[in-house]
Amino acid sequence: MKPKVIQGGNFADHRGSISFVNDFNFSDIERFYIISNSNENPFRGWQGHKLDAKNFYCLTGSFKIHFIKIDNWENPSKDLMIETIVVSESDSKIVHIPAGYANAVESLEEKSKLMSFSTLPLTKVSEDDVRYPFDYWHI
Numbered sequence: 001m002k003p004k005v006i007q008g009g010n011f012a013d014h015r016g017s018i019s020f021v022n023d024f025n026f027s028d029i030e031r032f033y034i035i036s037n038s039n040e041n042p043f044r045g046w047q048g049h050k051l052d053a054k055n056f057y058c059l060t061g062s063f064k065i066h067f068i069k070i071d072n073w074e075n076p077s078k079d080l081m082i083e084t085i086v087v088s089e090s091d092s093k094i095v096h097i098p099a100g101y102a103n104a105v106e107s108l109e110e111k112s113k114l115m116s117f118s119t120l121p122l123t124k125v126s127e128d129d130v131r132y133p134f135d136y137w138h139i
Helices: 122-128
Strands: 004-007 009-013 016-020 031-035 043-049 054-060 062-069 083-088 093-097 101-107 113-118 129-131
Touching: 054 062, 054 083, 062 093, 083 093, 122 129
Parallel strands: none
Antiparallel strands: 004 093, 009 016, 031 113, 043 101, 043 129, 054 093, 054 113, 062 083, 062 101
């Protein structure tokens, strides 16, 4: 499986606005959290997932979602291709990163907030989570 964008939309009228991603399926979602990077450290990563799929939705501001397909979990190549998708509060979309990838999120504006939906139960995270130094791959 490859990463993909699940495009949503926005609707506004005299009552206000609604952002939506109607094609996103919550059936595999186990938990969610909200990421707010500090202004001093706007880059959070690299975190690999052997089993967990991640789904990112920007609530406020904007982010770059960076991801890499891991070739070797113990010693991944430093030459792997980094792919990047930009998300913002005005573009209603979810970025789906399947298991087998490492990802990093980079805030592009102060006070940006990113929602992450995970498919792995919290009890299994210790078996799945692989962290690499923030400068292992250079953006």
